[in-house]
Amino acid sequence: MSTLFEPGKLGDIDVKNRVFMAPLTRNRAHPDGTPHQLAVEYYTQRASAGLIISEGVQIVPMAKGYVNTPGIHNAKQIAAWKDITDAVHTKGGKIVLQLWHVGRISHTSLLPDGNAPLAPSAIQADAGTFTEEGPTNVSSPRELTVAEIEVIVTEYANAAQASIDAGVDGVEVHGANGYLLNQFISTNTNDRTDAYGGSPENRSKLLLDVVDAVSDRIGRGRVGVRLSPTGTFNDIHDAEAGATYSHLFAEIDKRDLAFLHVVEAFPGFEPSAEEQQLNQSLRKTFSGNYIANGGYDGASAAAAVENGAVAVSFGRMFISNPDLPERLRLGAELNVLDDTTLYGGSEKGYTDYPALSSAA
Numbered sequence: 001m002s003t004l005f006e007p008g009k010l011g012d013i014d015v016k017n018r019v020f021m022a023p024l025t026r027n028r029a030h031p032d033g034t035p036h037q038l039a040v041e042y043y044t045q046r047a048s049a050g051l052i053i054s055e056g057v058q059i060v061p062m063a064k065g066y067v068n069t070p071g072i073h074n075a076k077q078i079a080a081w082k083d084i085t086d087a088v089h090t091k092g093g094k095i096v097l098q099l100w101h102v103g104r105i106s107h108t109s110l111l112p113d114g115n116a117p118l119a120p121s122a123i124q125a126d127a128g129t130f131t132e133e134g135p136t137n138v139s140s141p142r143e144l145t146v147a148e149i150e151v152i153v154t155e156y157a158n159a160a161q162a163s164i165d166a167g168v169d170g171v172e173v174h175g176a177n178g179y180l181l182n183q184f185i186s187t188n189t190n191d192r193t194d195a196y197g198g199s200p201e202n203r204s205k206l207l208l209d210v211v212d213a214v215s216d217r218i219g220r221g222r223v224g225v226r227l228s229p230t231g232t233f234n235d236i237h238d239a240e241a242g243a244t245y246s247h248l249f250a251e252i253d254k255r256d257l258a259f260l261h262v263v264e265a266f267p268g269f270e271p272s273a274e275e276q277q278l279n280q281s282l283r284k285t286f287s288g289n290y291i292a293n294g295g296y297d298g299a300s301a302a303a304a305v306e307n308g309a310v311a312v313s314f315g316r317m318f319i320s321n322p323d324l325p326e327r328l329r330l331g332a333e334l335n336v337l338d339d340t341t342l343y344g345g346s347e348k349g350y351t352d353y354p355a356l357s358s359a360a
């Protein structure tokens with residue numbers, strides 16, 4: 001039996017505790033996708049996490065879906081991420097970069113040459129994004145060709161290499177929350193009749209091809225995957241979720257990756273009893289390192305780890321509590337989240353939440 005505050009090992013990544021920081025979009029990067037200098041302080045303030053999973057990082061310019069999100073596809077971005085990973089390591093922390101391609105969840109104004117977003121099928125999402133102009137509906141996407149899909153697999157591997165060049169401890173392939181890989185996986189976003197559509201196996205193919213290409217490039221001990229079997233955020237729905245995710249969990253288990261990170265619940269999209277049941281039964285089939293995410297508090301996280309999860313990741317609680325592991329260990333009071341400063345802006349709501357030692 002493990003506790004939240006024991007060290008552990010996920011593949012090649014040693015962690016000092018099981019309280020992880022979940023990936024969080026904060027929209028504070030420069031318009032060219034270079035992380036802001038403030039991100040060094042933001043992440044190092046949270047270096048007491050067993051593992052920091054970064055905000056989503058676009059693997060190429062066409063992978064971008066929101067204003068002022070960072071990338072990992074040029075030397076300037078890699079250098080800025082290196083400053084972040086060096087500072088986190090100096091504080092004794094560990095950090096993986098979340099490799100992100102948004103697929104259809106984007107807007108032409110965010111993409112090179114005003115191109116249409118890319119997707120498995122030309123089906124527009126009933127979902128929103130943020131551009132320079134503010135909130136807007138996402139644009140109508142264009143269907144990818146097989147040749148283009150194969151290029152995207154290589155783009156993920158290149159981004160994984162760039163992440164290693166930036167000094168990360170590993171990468172997380174974002175297969176959740178309605179973005180590109182999840183669009184291939186789910187029945188309502190994938191009408192393809194080729195090797196990437198139809199059966200659960202075909203819909204899972206792109207995610208698994210990406211995982212294999214990334215593992216070949218940087219080693220499977222540094223690769224994790226994020227999935228959301230019951231997620232509906234970003235207008236996603238899988239009519240065959242049980243079959244699809246049984247297949248995916250088994251395939252990921254076989255690959256002996258560093259971890260599988262599962263979004264069991266998403267703010268504002270709470271799972272039904274039946275969906276909770278699916279999450280529970282899927283989890284029982286998985287023998288690797290399972291990171292649980294979504295709606296946990298200190299007590300339920302401790303129970304999840306006692307019951308075999310390798311760790312629990314916290315999003316919103318880590319925004320407002322930079323020293324979250326210490327607060328959970330002490331049972332200390334938590335800072336309240338200001339949900340008006342989540343997306344965009346600067347220090348306010350980003351680097352100015354106090355740790356216990358500095359709290360008034």
Ligand code: PHB
Nearest residue numbers: 023025056066174176177
């Ligand atoms: C968001 O920006 O709202 C967002 C991004 C990535 C996720 C979930 C939410 O996985």
